[in-house]
Amino acid sequence: MKRIAVPAVLLALGAAVLLSVMAQNAPDAPAPAPTAAAEKKDVVCFEGRKGATDVTQRELKPGLPNVKCSPTTGAALWYGDPYDGTVAMAKMPNMDNIPEGHAVVSPRTPHLKQLAACGTACHNGTYPKGFPTSKEATPIPTMEAMMPELKDFQHGRGGIWCLDCHHTTQRNKFTDNFGKPISMDEPQSLCGKCHGDKLRDWRDGIHGKRIGDFTSTGKKRWFTCSECHNPHNVQDGARNRGFAQLQPEPPPQLPKGMKSAEFEKTHPIAH
Numbered sequence: 124m125k126r127i128a129v130p131a132v133l134l135a136l137g138a139a140v141l142l143s144v145m146a147q148n149a150p151d152a153p154a155p156a157p158t159a160a161a162e163k164k165d166v167v168c169f170e171g172r173k174g175a176t177d178v179t180q181r182e183l184k185p186g187l188p189n190v191k192c193s194p195t196t197g198a199a200l201w202y203g204d205p206y207d208g209t210v211a212m213a214k215m216p217n218m219d220n221i222p223e224g225h226a227v228v229s230p231r232t233p234h235l236k237q238l239a240a241c242g243t244a245c246h247n248g249t250y251p252k253g254f255p256t257s258k259e260a261t262p263i264p265t266m267e268a269m270m271p272e273l274k275d276f277q278h279g280r281g282g283i284w285c286l287d288c289h290h291t292t293q294r295n296k297f298t299d300n301f302g303k304p305i306s307m308d309e310p311q312s313l314c315g316k317c318h319g320d321k322l323r324d325w326r327d328g329i330h331g332k333r334i335g336d337f338t339s340t341g342k343k344r345w346f347t348c349s350e351c352h353n354p355h356n357v358q359d360g361a362r363n364r365g366f367a368q369l370q371p372e373p374p375p376q377l378p379k380g381m382k383s384a385e386f387e388k389t390h391p392i393a394h
């Protein structure tokens with residue numbers, strides 16, 4: 124059986140090569156009808172946080188992809204249009220110096236899969252009997268079943284709970300310190316109520332990330348807090364630090380003529 128199978132595979136491969144050569148020689152030939160196997164699979168990469176900031180690669184115009192992604196880590200590394208899919212950032216205090224429409228963000232709402240149900244199906248402003256409405260930490264089995272990360276909630280070292288961030292009656296909104304709702308597309312206004320120092324750093328461009336036109340008043344896309352931080356797991360479990368580490372990119376290609384970069388690992392001055 125085996126002796127027949129091997130040449131059959133070779134024959135199939137040979138035919139495939141032949142076909143592709145033929146295809147190259149005949150540029151005007153009509154494209155072959157797509158078969159299930161030949162259909163291109165979507166390339167999905169992530170921006171800040173794997174699984175929470177997915178972006179699907181597509182062409183903005185022929186030859187210009189919206190993003191190019193790292194083949195090793197799957198992270199978005201290059202943008203055909205840094206403003207693709209963005210909306211104007213909501214006004215915040217002390218940002219008056221930015222020209223209208225020059226600060227944009229990628230809205231979070233399309234990435235939140237539970238959200239559609241949050242404010243309507245379950246938390247529509249009335250609560251089933253015994254439903255937690257206080258800020259006390261209370262296990263919520265129904266929520267834990269939907270989002271296992273909530274079982275071992277790692278933010279604030281036991282000091283904060285759901286309703287410190289999520290609105291009491293409008294569950295598809297966050298809450299400010301006075302109970303006023305904040306859109307889930309503006310996590311910076313939520314995080315900033317407790318991390319004022321980080322919000323100021325972010326606003327000044329010392330924390331976070333921006334892409335776009337780098338002239339001082341140029342239009343930029345600002346990455347919002349929850350594009351990088353998982354709000355339910357900022358202490359990152361075992362690591363107990365503020366950020367789940369990303370897989371680093373491999374080192375870049377060495378400059379022409381350089382054989383090794385080992386010297387960079389040695390310190391010129393003995394300790």
Ligand code: HEC
Nearest residue numbers: 175231235236237238266273278283284285288310349354
């Ligand atoms: C520190 C603030 C904070 C606390 C405390 C918090 N959350 Fe969240 N939660 C957020 C933010 C911010 C988002 C939006 C995340 C994003 O943009 O990716 C979110 C999103 C969610 C979502 C929507 C997720 C989705 O993918 O659709 C649910 C459901 C949720 N939280 C439930 C809870 C529950 C239940 C608790 C309490 C056990 C809780 N949260 C505690 C900040 C918080």
Ligand code: HEC
Nearest residue numbers: 279280282283287288310313314317348352354357364365
């Ligand atoms: C209700 C107040 C509150 C809100 C809102 C809040 N945090 Fe926190 N956060 C805390 C507290 C308290 C800690 C624990 C600080 C500590 O242990 O020193 C913390 C810790 C953190 C840490 C870890 C810091 C470290 O040193 O390990 C990060 C990162 C963080 N928060 C990010 C965020 C982000 C992003 C948001 C918005 C989605 C947010 N926080 C919203 C109260 C808050």
Ligand code: HEC
Nearest residue numbers: 311314315318321322325331332346347348351364365366
């Ligand atoms: C582009 C990604 C990115 C964005 C956007 C971002 N952060 Fe961070 N943040 C980081 C990284 C990376 C660290 C360092 C984590 C570490 O040292 O483990 C950090 C650290 C922190 C810490 C802990 C600081 C400490 O001293 O350990 C807090 C709190 C925090 N960020 C809050 C925020 C808030 C609030 C926002 C939005 C206003 C925000 N971050 C936006 C990437 C980001």
